[in-house]
Amino acid sequence: MRYIFLFILSVAAGVAGCQSTDALDDVFTDKLTELDASGRPLPVSRASSHAYAQSRGDTAAFQGVSQRGTGSFVAPAAVSPGKTAKGGDGYSLNLVDASISIAAKSVLGDVLGLNYTVDPRVSGKVTLQTTTPVSKEALIDIFESAISMNGAVITKRNGSYQIVPASEAFASTPELASSSGLGGPGIKIQAVELNYVSASEMKNILTPISRQGSIVRTDDTRNILTIAGTSDDLSSMRSAISVFDVDWMKGQSVALHPLKASQATSVSKELAAIFSTQDGPGANVIRFVPNERLNAVLIITSRPQYLDRAAAWIRQLDRLASTNEERLFVYNIQNRPAKELAQVLQSVLSGRNATRSSGNEPVAPDLQPASFVSDVSESVDGDAGKSDPFDKKNAKTSIVADVENNALLISTSAREYEHVERLLRQLDVLPTQVMIEAVIAEVTLNDELKFGLRWFFENGNFSVGFSDLASGGAGASFPGLGWSYATNDLRVTLNALSSITNVNVVSAPTLMALNNQKAVLQIGDQVPIVSRQSQSTDNNGSPVINSVEMKDTGVILTVVPRINTSGKVMLDIQQEVSDVVRTTSSGIDSPTIQQRKVSTRVVVSDNESVALGGLIQQRNDLVRTQVPILGDIPLIGNAFKNKTDQIRKTELIIFIKPRIVRDVREARDVTEEFRRQLDFSSDIKKRRGGSNKTEQDAKRLVY
Structure with missing residues (x-):
């Protein structure tokens, strides 16, 4: 059975051999060999379009094979004409594994009709295929790109083109191409003038993205870049140049x-x-x-x-x-004198570092000149120990007081001025004021007051309440005689005294003083006093030369109020009442000043009066009167004479009442109250035996 199948297959092969090419014989030979080796039927060929019917009763029957040919027995042309997509003349390429010589003949010789030679050192094969027709320019670019992969380039020498190794591209002078004439094969050189970017900078930009050796030269003087390459290379580099050569200042x-x-x-x-x-x-x-x-x-x-x-x-x-540069700052002071505030700053800054002062003008008692320069390396608020990143020479602070404008000129760094300004704002505040009402009265000591006013207030039938200021007693000029009391009602006290004795109001001043500032009230005369006498000893009978000085007399009141946080007022009081009398103790023709003086420091509550006393003065008055003419008759004249020898004692008492004025509203209220009291109406009772002058003095009291 097997031999019969082989016979049939041989006959079929012979018939098929009459209608196919030699390739089909090779296929059948391979299949028969495979079948003989396996003893099994052949599978259906993938290349066949149909299979033969299997013999009945045979499970491994041969199915047959089939292969369709192209119907063309001539090789296609390497380059064939056609139409491009835009309708122009074009060419199709179909070169597969062709040598460079064959490709050059097809492109350069057959299509372009150019004379060319191929260097024997150029070897290799190229494949050029296009799906659609391309133009001549594109054909040249494709060919040059293909041979460049084999290390070959096209150059133009003596009117003909040569295909040489790339290393020999510049053995002769390449063709110089213009910007509009880049067509044609071969290596060309083109000079590109740059508008915005320098030639050297453009070279650095193009080197990484262009072929080696494409940039020939840079001319920075004329800003020209010379490039070399094929038409396609030149076109690519010019496109890159147009991208980067833009107005960079605009961007x-x-x-x-x-x-x-x-x-x-x-x-x-x-x-x-x-x-x-x-x-x-x-x-x-x-x-x-x-x-x-x-x-x-x-x-x-x-x-x-x-x-x-x-x-x-x-x-x-x-x-x-x-903050470190030295600058000049002006601080306008609102509430304090410029020199005084400058001196305070001087004390603060000089306490931290050495300070040199300038200026000889006195600013106030016990104060130094205002202008100074301080070398400070730490902040005013005490940033001691912190590192200062700035130089010490920039940390000098100079402060000058502008008296006319009541301002401070501060030369320092901004960093240091922040600390100084913060300190100034704490110091330059509206000061608290104290209105001081004082009554200085001279009380005659009669039989009821023969032991003094203190004994009368403590032991007499007197209903007015006093609180003893024993801890802050007055230090009077006569030790042991000073006393002080605090009272709430000055009017009642004066009325009580005027009911039993004569009360002579020496002065009743009212004055306003700033906190911690001295206030002085002086009512009286300046009296010339001989302080020294001199006489020349060379000449007998030379005149006596007197040195005279003026002495203040009358009522002199000096008060310095100090307000603490609890509302108490500490008063530094100096009170002096002096009279001028004829000198009886010496032969100097100069008056004698009789003084009653008290100097003390007391603490009083706001709007509370303090009474200071104990200054007792005794006067011996010898009064002689007579009847005119009759009193001069001898023997009987004494009957018409009257001789009175009187001892008169008086005690000086001082009432002081401070009232704190914290703001403008309180100052306005105090002023209005004082204005209402200027009607000179007084509730003081008429004193026993008081004269009209005493009554007028009493009406001058201000409560």
């Missing part, structure tokens, strides 16, 4: 920032470090150029958003630098 963002306190060079270096412009990510993205003439920093960046960031840093750095 760059530029800003100029003036500086107030910093140096442009220093700030530029700091900004370069911040933005990492040296070797960091910000290199060549942003630049900082110092301008010393304008003391400004020029920012140049290719990213507009960097301008705002750089400007913020410049302001920050300039502000920090301004």
Whole structure:
């Protein structure tokens, strides 16, 4: 059975051999060999379009094979004409593993009709195939690209083209091509004039993306870049040049920032470090150029958003630098004298470091001149121990008092001025005032008051309440005789005294004083007093020369109020009442000053009176009167005479009542109250035996 099948297969092969090519014989031979080796029927060929029917009753029957041919027995042309997609003349390429010589003949010789030669050193094969027809220009570019992969290029020499190794491309002068005539095969050279970017910078841009040796020369003087390559290479490089050769100033963002306190060079270096412009990510993205003439920093960046960031840093750095630069500040004082406040600052700053003062003008008692310079390296609020990043030479503080404008001129750094200004605002506040009402009265000591007013207040039938200020008793000029009491009702006290004796009101002043400031009230005369006498001893009978000085007499009241936080008022009081009498103790023709003086310090509550007394004076009055003519008759004249020898004692009592005035509203209330009291109406009762003059003095009291 097997032999019958082989016979049939041989007959079929013979018939098929008459209608197919030799390739079909090879197929059948391979299949028969495979069948003979396996003894099994052949499978259906994948290349056949149908299978033969299997013999009945045979499970391994042969199915047959089939292969369709192309119907063409001639090789296709390597280059065939056609139409491009745009309707122009074109060519189709079909070169598979063709040598460079055959490809050159088909493209350069047959299609382009050019004379060419192929260097024997050029070897290799190329495959050029196109799916659609292409133009002549594209055909040349495809051919040059294909041979370039084999290290060959096309050059033009003596009117003909040569295919040579790439290393020999510039053995002869290449063709110089214009911008409009880039067509044709071969290596060409073109000079490109740049408009905005320098030739050297453009070379750095094109080198990584162009073929080696494509950039021939850079002319920085005329800003020309010379490039070489095929038409396609030149076109690609010109496209790249057009991308990068743009107006970079139009794309760059530029800003100029003036500086107030910093140096442009220093700030530029700091900004370069911040933005990492040296070797960091910000290199060549942003630049900082110092301008010393304008003391400004020029920012140049290719990213507009960097301008705002750089400007913020410049302001920050300039502000920090301004805290160290020495500047002149003017502080307008509102509530205190300029010299006084300058002296306070001098004391504070000189206490921290050495201070040298200038100026000889006195500002106030016990105060120094106002102008000074202080070398300070620490802040006023005591930042001791903290490191100061600035130089000590920038920490000098100079303060000068402008008396005319009541201002302070302060030359220092802004950082130091912040501390000085904070201290000034705490010192330059509206001072608290004290209105001081004083009554200085002279009380005649009669039989009821023969032991003095203190004994009368303590032991007499007197209902007015006093509180003893034993802890702050007065230190009078006559030791042991001083006393002081606090009372709430001055009017009642004076009425009580005037009901039993004569009360002579010497003075009743009212004055306003600033806290911790001296207030002086003086009512009286200046009396000439001979302080020294001199006479020449060389000449007998030379005149006596007297040195005379003026002495203040009358009522002199000096008060310094000091207010504490609890509302108490400490009063430094100096009270003097002096009279001028004829000198009886010496032969000097100069009056004698009789003084009653008290100097003390007391603490009184607001709107409470304090009474100071104990200054007792005794006068011996010898009064002689007679009847005219009759009193001069001898023997009987004494009957018409009257001789009175009287001892008169008086005690000086001082009432002082402070009233704190904290603001303008309270000052207005005090003024209005004082104005109402100017009607001179008084509730003081008429004193027993009081004269009209005494009554008028009593009406001068102000409560």
